[in-house]
Every structure is written in C-alpha cells, then in structure tokens.
Amino acid sequence: MAHKKIYLYIKLIALLLFLFxxxxxxxxxxxxxxxxxxxxxxxxxxxxxxxxxxxxxxxxxxxxxxxxxxxxxxxxxxxxxxxxxxxxxxxxxxxxxxxxxxxxxxxxxxxxxxxxxxxxxxxxxxxxxxxxxxxxxxxxxxxxxxxxxxxxxxxxxxxxxxxxxxxxxxxxxxxxxxxxxxxxxxxxxxxxxxxxxxxxxxxxxxxxxxxxxxxxxxxxxxxxxxxxxxxxxxxxxxxxxxxxxxxxxxxxxxxxxxxxxxxxxxxxxxxxxxxxxxxxxxxxxxxxxxxxxxxxxxxxxxxxxxxxxxxxxxxxxxxxxxxxxxxxxxxxxxxxxxxxxxxxxxxxxxxxxxxxxxxxxxxxxxxxxxxxxxxxxxAYVPEVVAENAPAVNTPPTNTTVNPGQDLDFEVKLYNKGTEAINNFKVEIPIPFNLHYDSATIIPGTDSTIKISNNTTVTWQKPAWAPVGATPQNYPGGTLIWDVGTLPLDTSMAILQGSLKYKLKTTSNCAFLSTVGPCGLSIHVNGTVSGVGATSGTTVTSRLVSSYSIGSCEGADYDDFVSTINVSQAFIQSCAPPPVENGMLQFKAFCSLPGNAFPRTDITNRYPLGTKFFTVIPTSYDQTTNLVTGNFPVNTDGTKRTFYAVVPGMAPNCYISLQTSLQLVTTQPTVQNVSTCQGKAPVLQNALSSTGITNSYQLYYFDSATATTPLASTPNPSAVGTYTYWVAEGTSVSGTLCVGPKVSFTITVNALPTVAQNVPNISICENNDTQITVAVANATTYTWEYASASAPTVWNVLTNATFSGVVSVSNNTLNITHASNALNGTKVRLKVLNNVNCENISNEVSIQIKNCIAITNPMLPNTHNK
Structure with a gap:
C-alpha cells in the first residue's frame, strides 16, 4: 500500500506539472x-x-x-x-x-x-x-x-x-x-x-x-x-x-x-x-x-x-x-x-x-x-508459357483490321517450370466487337511430353446472352481450352500442343458507323490457370504475346491490339438510316403513330444484347434511364438523342443515336395581290431558300385549319377581296407534309363601264358628225383606231392623227368635213378606272359616202344631209 501511495503521489505531481x-x-x-x-x-x-x-x-x-x-x-x-x-x-x-x-x-x-x-x-x-x-x-x-x-x-x-x-x-x-x-x-x-x-x-x-x-x-x-x-x-x-x-x-x-x-x-x-x-x-x-x-x-x-x-x-x-x-x-x-x-x-x-x-x-x-x-x-510466377500470336493471314498487333475480317491466332503451350500442371486450362475472353468462329486443337509432336488427345475447346456464351445463343449471333463470350494436365518438361523447350482459333470482327453497320474510338479498339489476350502437381500452388498467368530481344530479353504479356478501320466506303455501303455528326439518324416523314418508332425498328439494327438509355450511361450494368419500350420522337421536329451500350463495352463508352420527325418547318414569303375582274391574278408567293434547296412546292389552302390543299392555284372571279393561305412542303408516297401556313389576299377590282352598243358612223364626204360613248367610273380615256389596210392593228387616236378632220375629248369623238381617207377606219374607246382596270367599247366602223348634190355654196352645210 505504501508503494502505491508513493506511486500515486509521484503521478499526481507529474499531472500537476503538465497541467501547469x-x-x-x-x-x-x-x-x-x-x-x-x-x-x-x-x-x-x-x-x-x-x-x-x-x-x-x-x-x-x-x-x-x-x-x-x-x-x-x-x-x-x-x-x-x-x-x-x-x-x-x-x-x-x-x-x-x-x-x-x-x-x-x-x-x-x-x-x-x-x-x-x-x-x-x-x-x-x-x-x-x-x-x-x-x-x-x-x-x-x-x-x-x-x-x-x-x-x-x-x-x-x-x-x-x-x-x-x-x-x-x-x-x-x-x-x-x-x-x-x-x-x-x-x-x-x-x-x-x-x-x-x-x-x-x-x-x-x-x-x-x-x-x-x-x-x-x-x-x-x-x-x-x-x-x-x-x-x-x-x-x-x-x-x-x-x-x-x-x-x-x-x-x-x-x-x-x-x-x-x-x-x-x-x-x-x-x-x-x-x-x-x-x-x-x-x-x-x-x-x-x-x-x-x-x-x-x-x-x-x-x-x-x-x-x-x-x-x-x-x-x-x-x-x-x-x-x-x-x-x-x-x-x-x-x-x-x-x-x-x-x-x-x-x-x-x-x-x-x-x-x-x-x-x-x-x-x-x-x-x-x-x-x-x-x-x-x-513473387512466385509459374513458368508456364502460353504464347498467343496472330497467324500468317492476320495483321500484326498495333495495325488495323476491316469490318467482318477473319483474325487467326495460335496459342502454343510450353511448361518451363519444375512440375506438371493439373486442371490446366486456357481462357480467352472475346472482345465485344468480335465473334468466335472456330478452333482446332493440335497435340505436340513429342511422343510422351504433350497434352492429351482428348482436350476440349468450347465457346462460353456471355452471361447476358440467352440460353441457346450462338457465337455467330452474339459477339463476345469466352473461348475455353480445357487441357487437363500439362506434363513436366525437364528440357523446358518442348511444344506440348497448340490451339488454332479464329475470330471475326463485327460488321454491324449501326455499331461500326457511329461508335467512335472506344468501340473500335480490339484487345485480345487471355489467361492460363491450373494447380502445381507437386506443390499444390495455384498457377495463373497472362498469355505471352512476344519476346523482347537483346538487352531487354524477356516475355511480353501485352494484348494483341488492333483497330477496326471503318472506311467511308463501308459507311456508304450500309443501308439507311444515314449518319450525321457521328450518330445514326432514325427519321420518320412528317408523323409517326404514337409519336414513337417501334422498338424493333431500332434495336434490330444493333448487336444483340445492346441496351439503350435516355441519358449518357456510365456502364452497361446501369439500371436507370433505360429505354424499355418504343423510341419517342419530338413532335416539333427537333432531334431526340439516345445512347446505346453494347455488352462488354468499357465504362463510359457508348453509341449515340437520334430520332426525329422529318417536318417542314420553313415558310414561303407572300405578297398580297390585286387583279381586275376577268383577269387571272399573278401571285407573288415564293419558296424559302430551304424550300428551293429541298425542291419543295407551294400548297394553297382556303383556311388556316384546312388540311387538304386546293386543287388549283386560287383564281377568284367576282369582285371582292379574298384571303387564302399558302405553305411550302413536299409529298412522299402520298403523304403530304407542309410547313406553317401564311395568309395573303387577292383583290378582284371592278372594271369601268363603257357602252358596247355604239352605232357605226356613215356620213357623206365633207360632212360633220359626233359620237358620245356612255361611260361610268372611268378616270382615263383613250381612243384607238385601226385602218382599213390593217384592221387588226390598233393605234392611239389623237387630234393630230387626222388633223382637222377627227378630234377627241374624253368620251366624245368629232368628225369635221369628213374625208374619204377615213373610209373603212374603225374606232373604239378604251377607259381605265382609278385602279387601272380597263374596259373597251365595241368597235365603231366609219363609212364615208360620196353623196352627189347640187348645193348653193352660199348656203350653210347641213349635218348629215
């Protein structure tokens, strides 16, 4: 107890010191x-x-x-x-x-x-x-x-x-x-x-x-x-x-x-x-x-x-x-x-x-x-070597391949360790842009140190693919070569067996024409696995792609890398829809039932298993913003963007596509016009620049809500002002699609009134006469004549035309001392109103007669006597 008190006392002093x-x-x-x-x-x-x-x-x-x-x-x-x-x-x-x-x-x-x-x-x-x-x-x-x-x-x-x-x-x-x-x-x-x-x-x-x-x-x-x-x-x-x-x-x-x-x-x-x-x-x-x-x-x-x-x-x-x-x-x-x-x-x-x-x-x-x-x-790295290299007809790594091209590889097996390997297998994951085609197993040539003759090779479907999937229809999956036992090789140099296998690049047009770099890159590699027969050690290693030579000699475990070369010719050879701005364009003319593309119209164009999203996805496994039904379109003609992810794509890799209605959104320029009664109006409406480029036509309607255009260009006949609507557009397979309607007017103006029953003139030579034509609503008067020698050619008749003989004033014509030169001449009166609509009287023929009479020159001349 005394020792404890001393210890507590010392500890208390230390505490006080440090608190201080x-x-x-x-x-x-x-x-x-x-x-x-x-x-x-x-x-x-x-x-x-x-x-x-x-x-x-x-x-x-x-x-x-x-x-x-x-x-x-x-x-x-x-x-x-x-x-x-x-x-x-x-x-x-x-x-x-x-x-x-x-x-x-x-x-x-x-x-x-x-x-x-x-x-x-x-x-x-x-x-x-x-x-x-x-x-x-x-x-x-x-x-x-x-x-x-x-x-x-x-x-x-x-x-x-x-x-x-x-x-x-x-x-x-x-x-x-x-x-x-x-x-x-x-x-x-x-x-x-x-x-x-x-x-x-x-x-x-x-x-x-x-x-x-x-x-x-x-x-x-x-x-x-x-x-x-x-x-x-x-x-x-x-x-x-x-x-x-x-x-x-x-x-x-x-x-x-x-x-x-x-x-x-x-x-x-x-x-x-x-x-x-x-x-x-x-x-x-x-x-x-x-x-x-x-x-x-x-x-x-x-x-x-x-x-x-x-x-x-x-x-x-x-x-x-x-x-x-x-x-x-x-x-x-x-x-x-x-x-x-x-x-x-x-x-x-x-x-x-x-x-x-x-x-x-x-x-x-x-x-x-x-x-x-x-x-x-x-690290313990087993010296089991599986060499994976492209065959003769396959381009070397870090080059390009074409859509649909066959890629041949060969895996060669060596055991460079100190024990046999049991449960040995080779697994080659097939990229999402390749299809498995075929494989052939070739045992080694050594009589005793070689793989078994009953090894098997299988294609394992991707986890997302349905039962019954085939490599021809579904890209990706895994090629599994189940070797069994890889015998011990004390020489560490014997080729114990090889697997020749063939892959094929995808030729899917929708995928290749729009995917971009993240989907065109090809990486082929694989792993070997097994268990050491003596040590029980788990064996795992990547496939060897090549060997460095010279001072850096050693195995390289890099992927076979290539890029699918999507040429413009390939894109053009693909069936519609077209590609714009790197996106496949699914366009419907003017309208769609339910304002949506049927799901299969789009999904059938992409590799099987492709998922579609309404926003940019982070991975194939994303469960939100999925498109599970049809693909909507915007009814105003703007484009709607969707995003497709092919199974096996790297995170944040996707394909963009767009849906839209192919609407006419432009409108023509219009001008109100006037015409005179009995004369067809000359319309001044014109296509927009887009309309000209797209070879649109003008369509006329008799109301703003009309859906059926007029059979012919508007041509009203009765006097009055008429309102019509015009739109530009086009017709495809009997379906008409037009842009916004624009209204304009046609005004039909009345004609001035001029008599059509003016009698012909027949007078004796050297006599005088006068005609007055009944006229209403006229502002301008023009007399015209046609000579006997040119009866169809009408000329303006002025007071100077037949100087001293014929004079005109508004709707009145005077003949003084009729000359035989007038014989056979025709005259008519043309009038205009304040909107320049004209009307013409009937034609009046002039006949000058040679009347023989004894006259007293001292007596005055009597008109028409």
Missing part, C-alpha cells in the same frame, strides 16, 4: 483515414486486379522538404538536431519565378545494374504533406493551398498546378497536419524520358514559429516500373492518415494501423522491400518507434533503416537510395521518406500466403502522422 504547462497528459492517437490500396487507372493495363502490381520490376521513392531552419543556410553546416520551430524558412530553387514561394527537387535515378532502356513506368503518385495552421482551412494566410501544389517534370521548364484527391486535411485534433495525393501516372508515362529531375513547389506550410509542434512541408513520390531484366514482384501501395501526439510523460504510447491486400509467395523465401512516408517527426526528439507484427501474431518487431535508429524512427530522414536532391540535407525538418528491406530471412515477419499485417507506431514525446506504406514482395 498547458499539456495533455494522455497521448492522442487517431486513425483519421484507414489505410487502403492505391492504384491508378492510367497504368498500361488499367488498375491491376486486386490492387497488386504483378510485374518484373520494382518501386522507387523520391522526395524533399521545402521548409528548413534558416540557421542551416547561414552556417552552411547542417544543424541536425534543430527542431522545426521559430527559425523555419522556405527553400526556393534557383531560377524559379517570383510567384513561387517554396520549391525543392529530387532526381529519379534509374537503379544501377539494369538497363534503363528496358524500364517502363507503370505508376507514379505524388504525395505532399505539411503544417501551416491549426485548423482544417485549405488556404493558409500566405495564400498557399493545402490541396494544391505545383509540379515540374524532367525536361520541362514550367510548373503545372495539381489538385489533390485526398488524403486528409488536418484540423486542430491533429495539430493541423495534412497529407495530399495526386495521381501523375499519365503525365509521367507521357514523358520521352521519365528519369530525371522532379521539382515540386508551393507546398502549403508557414514560415517562422510553429509552436510546440512546429511547421514542416515537403513532398514524396512513388514510382513503379517494370523491367524484363528484373525478378518478379508483387507491389502494393497503401495510404491513409494515422496520427499520434504524446504529452511528454516519458511513457511510450502506441497506435496501430493495418494494411491488407498485399500478396506473399505461396512457397519459398519471402523478401520484402518496404517504403513509407511520414510527417513532423523531429530529428532531435527521440522516443518514436515503428514496429511490425510478427507472422505468428505473438510479438512486435521493431524496425529501423540505415538513416535512423530503432528509438528514433521518425527523424526527418530521406533515405531513397541513389538519387540526389536540391537541397540535400541530412535533417529534412519533419519529412520522413524511406525505402528499406524488412529483416525477414526466416519469414518471421511475413510468411507464405500472408496478405495483411499490422504496424504499431509509438512515441513518448513527439508528434507525427504516417500516410504512405509500400510493399514489394518477391
């Missing part, structure tokens, strides 16, 4: 983001299945800090034990522009002993981490933003801004420590030479005094590459956010994190290369440890590497091998990046078939966060 100092007595341990697998969809074959990069190759890490103790620069000598507090200043690379606040660089150096020409980057991920405030605000007071950073790749002269998609942006519960990640796989793979200097700028952190925790800021990069000269490895990357802070009690407190999803070999030694990143571990503060649980789950194994110690694991060291950095200091002020081998020669840490482990991290006076862990485990 404003510290928390208990350590804070928080797994704010559970560690999970990290992959990239931009890797050569996409994100690997299960999250494991299985390849001949390795991973590398590089990185640097962007925040250092200014006293280090002033002295020129690293002050290794300085903590990251009041003297922190940004580091900036020479030559960086003025808008850059901090920057540093590191060289991604190719490992020695292997040809750089044989290496190919398959993954690159950038992490950055720091502390600049004590809250979750993304933007710091200096304008730097936690989820943004600038990256300059090898060979480039400018920075590109990146935005993170995780991992955790700290709040006060983790002292404002944050970590961020961006997938840069595509950017790095696009480089002509990815080996070189990487510079990262404007990591969000703050200069000056960071308080008891301190400020830090830096970046790290994980790169996975493959190289045929290297051994097989299973590489897995994990990231998350695990945090610990100790209250300086002198007692080590611990947190734990779990990584699950790596793969240790089934047999043999387990060599593990590990990488990790952490932030805010101080070089001068010891007492922080990093342990891994042993394989027996009975104890913890303390870890360290060449740049730290077991009792100060998180010591601001960057231990990344053969790369140089700018700046290149021993103390990186809160940034820990390390690659090291686990001490696992006896498989006491990671044993065969293990897929997960736990880490324990502890401290008695420091604060830090762990956010990246990488495992590279030597």
């Amino acid at each position: 100092q404003g510290k928390n007595l208990l350590a804070q341990v928080q797994n704010k983001q559970a560690f999970g697998l990290r992959t990239s969809p931009n890797s050569p074959n996409g994100a690997p299945a299960g999250g494991i990069y299985n390849l001949r190759g390795d991973f590398l890490m590089i990185g640097n800090a962007n925040l250092y103790d200014r006293r280090l620069w002033n002295s020129g000598t690293p002050e290794e034990n300085n903590s990251n507090n009041s003297n922190m200043r940004f580091y900036k690379l020479s030559g960086d522009p003025s808008n850059i606040l901090n920057s540093s660089s590191a060289v991604l150096a190719h490992p020695s002993g292997f040809s750089q020409n044989c290496s190919k980057i398959v993954y690159a991920g950038l992490y950055w981490s720091g502390r600049g405030n004590n809250n979750s605000n993304l933007t710091l007071g200096n304008g730097l933003v936690k989820n943004k950073v600038k990256l300059k790749l090898p060979g480039e002269t400018t920075y590109t801004e990146l935005t993170a998609n995780g991992i955790h942006f700290g709040d006060s519960d983790v002292d404002g420590i944050y970590t961020a990640y961006a997938d840069i796989t595509q950017q790095v793979r696009n480089l002509t030479n990815a080996w070189g200097t990487y510079s990262v700028a404007d990591v969000a952190t703050t200069v000056g005094d960071g308080g008891a925790v301190g400020n830090y800021g830096g970046w790290g990069m994980v790169v996975i590459y493959e190289n045929a000269q290297m051994k097989w490895r299973d590489i897995t990357m994990f990231d998350g956010f695990s945090y610990i802070a100790q209250a300086n009690t002198g007692v080590t407190d611990y947190g734990e994190l779990t990584v699950s999803g790596f793969r240790a070999a089934q047999n043999g030694n387990i060599n593990v290369k590990m990488g990790m990143m952490a932030g805010e571990g101080d070089r001068g503060i010891s007492g922080d440890v990093f342990d891994i649980r042993n394989a027996a789950n009975s104890n913890w194994v303390r870890l360290s590497h060449s740049d730290n110690s077991p009792n100060n694991f998180f010591n601001s060291s960057v231990n990344t091998g053969e790369n140089t950095r700018t700046p290149n200091y021993t103390n990186n002020y809160g940034l820990d990046i390390a690659m090291f081998d686990l001490p696992n020669s006896s498989k006491n840490i990671i044993t065969n078939n293990q897929t997960s482990t736990r880490f324990r991290f502890g401290t008695n006076q420091d604060t830090y966060a762990i956010y990246s862990i990488v495992f590279a485990v030597d």
